[in-house]
Amino acid sequence: MLALMGFLMVIAFMYLIMSKRLSAMTALMLVPLAFGIALGFGPQLGAMSLEGIKKVAPTGIMICFAILYFGVMIDAGLFDPLISRILKAVKGDPMKVxxxxxxxxxxVSLDGDGSTTYMITCSAMLAVHRRLGIHPLILPAMAIMQNGVMNILPWGGPTGRVMSALSLEASDVFVPLIPAMVAGTIWVLFVAYRIGLKERARLGTLHLQDTVPGPATANMDKENxxxxxxxxxxxxLGMTIILMAALVKELLPLNVLFMIGTSLALIINYPKLKDQQARIATHAANALPVIVMVFAAGIFMGIMSGTKMVDAMANSLVSVIPPSMGPHLALITALASLPFTFFLTNDAFYFGVVPILVKTAATYGITPAEIARASLIGQGAHLLSPLVASTYLLVGLCGVEFGDFQKYTLLWAIGTSIVMLALALTIGIIPL
Structure with missing residues (x-):
């Protein structure tokens, strides 16, 4: 019953946001509350929700101050030279952009952190996309697809989890997957090329003087x-480089680093208190929708975990694999990792489901390393899950609807995983 209700809850959530009957924020809160009450967990829902909120609070704080920091940097013109050079390099060609x-x-994804990738990519490219009139869903689609491939890096979340869960080394899991990651990257670039050609056909190769100036460009209105x-x-620039280096080195927690960085950015660029307050007020409008989405996702995840729906969903998905398919369990794991990592959190999948699969696969002579590699294939589409907090940052930065973004990107992202799986099977790093 718990597993069935868990799947129904996720399906209901996806339907409501994709059909635009509810916003993602309200659906993230109301749908799990309704299902939790239906399951008889009413008195415990408050504690479950609070536990989920506590888990996402550091992410919410980090996103808040990251948006403020990069907003101040955009206002101050840090990215103007880069944008100008990009515009000159692409010569108004949407495909090149x-x-x-x-x-x-x-x-940027080489640092293994999705939030950093989105903030830097959007800060550098959003104004260019808007200036040329490129479809607003294309930028976040390219960012999340490429980050989905690079998410397999050992210092990224899923690979670190699976190595910890199975006591494996990077040489066992990550190194053999490098060719598959290369194939995934080529696929993303192919998709970018195809989409870019369509945008070129729609918009033409534009002359800069014919385009409408966007934010953070040199030809802005007098007020900006x-x-x-x-x-x-x-x-x-030096402050931003130091901040990014500190993020990669993890000198301090991400949220603390961005809090410090935002404080310094405001004081250095706008020493007058009135100007600082104006910058905060301006960018708070961008930060608030993203932050409330993250905390709403905390309620969703808190109730899923607290009611044990996540555990029941994991066990039910494993139980449907027939014994006759045992010798092909690595391939099944790779294919199943797409829905597993979409409907479950990475923690639930890699610490809960994968060890069960490894024990089953051992009876058929399939090694833990092979199952571990197979379990990472689904990362191509994982980041589109409503359970991934950084994705809300991406859609917030780009100003697009979460449901629209999912519908636009999901099939392309699934294609990334399929391409990676095809190469992995061809070269034998995942056995048939």
Whole structure:
């Protein structure tokens, strides 16, 4: 019953947001509450919700101050030279912009953190996309698809979890998957090229003087030009590089780093208290919708975990595998990782489901490393799950609806996993 209700809850949530009957924020809160009450957990729902909120609170704080920090940097003109160079390089060609966005997202994704990837990619490319009139869903699609491939890096979340759960080394799990990651990246770039060609056909190769100026560009209105701090460019650049290096090195928690960075950015660029308050008020409008979405997701995850629906869903998915398919359990794991990692959290899948699969696979001579590699294939589409907090940051930065974003990107993202699986099977790193 718990498993059935869990699947029904996720399906109901997806239907409500994709059909636009509810916003993602309200659906994340009301749907699990309704199902929790129906299951008889009414008195415990408050504690479950609070536990989920506590878990996402650091992410919410980090997102809040990250949006403020990069908002201040955009106001101060830090990214203007980069945007100008990109515009000159692409010469108004939407196809080059889309492919360049995917390449940039791949490079930034090397730090293994999705939030950082989205913030840097969007800060650098959003104004270019808007200036050329490119469809607003394309930028977040390129960023999340490329980040889905790079999410398999050992210092990323899922690979670290599966290595910990199975006591494996990176040489057992990650290194053999590198060719599959290369194939996944090529697929993302191919998708970017195809989408870019369609945008070029729709928009043409534009002349810069024919385009409408967007935010964070050189040709902005007088009011925004007043906010520019060109004399502080190198200071702002150095501060941002130090911040990114500290993020990668994990010198302090991400939320603390961005709180410190935001404070310094405001004081250095806008020393007057009135100007600081104006910058905070301006960017709070961008930060608030994302933050409330993260905390709403905390309620969703808290109730799923507290009612044990997640555990029941995991066990039921494992139990449907017939014994006759045992010798093909690695392939089954790879295919099942798509819905597993979409409907469950990474913690629930890699710490709950994968060890069960490993024990079953051992009876058929399939090694833990092979199951571990197979379990990571689904990461191509995992980040589109409503349970991934950083995705709400991405849609918030790009100003798009979560449901629209899922519908636009999901099939392309599933294609990433299929391409990676095909190569993995071909070269034998995942056995048939």
């Amino acid at each position: 889309v492919v360049g966005t995917a390449i940039l997202a791949g490079i 030009q007043i906010l520019k701090r060109p004399h502080l460019f190198w200071i702002n």
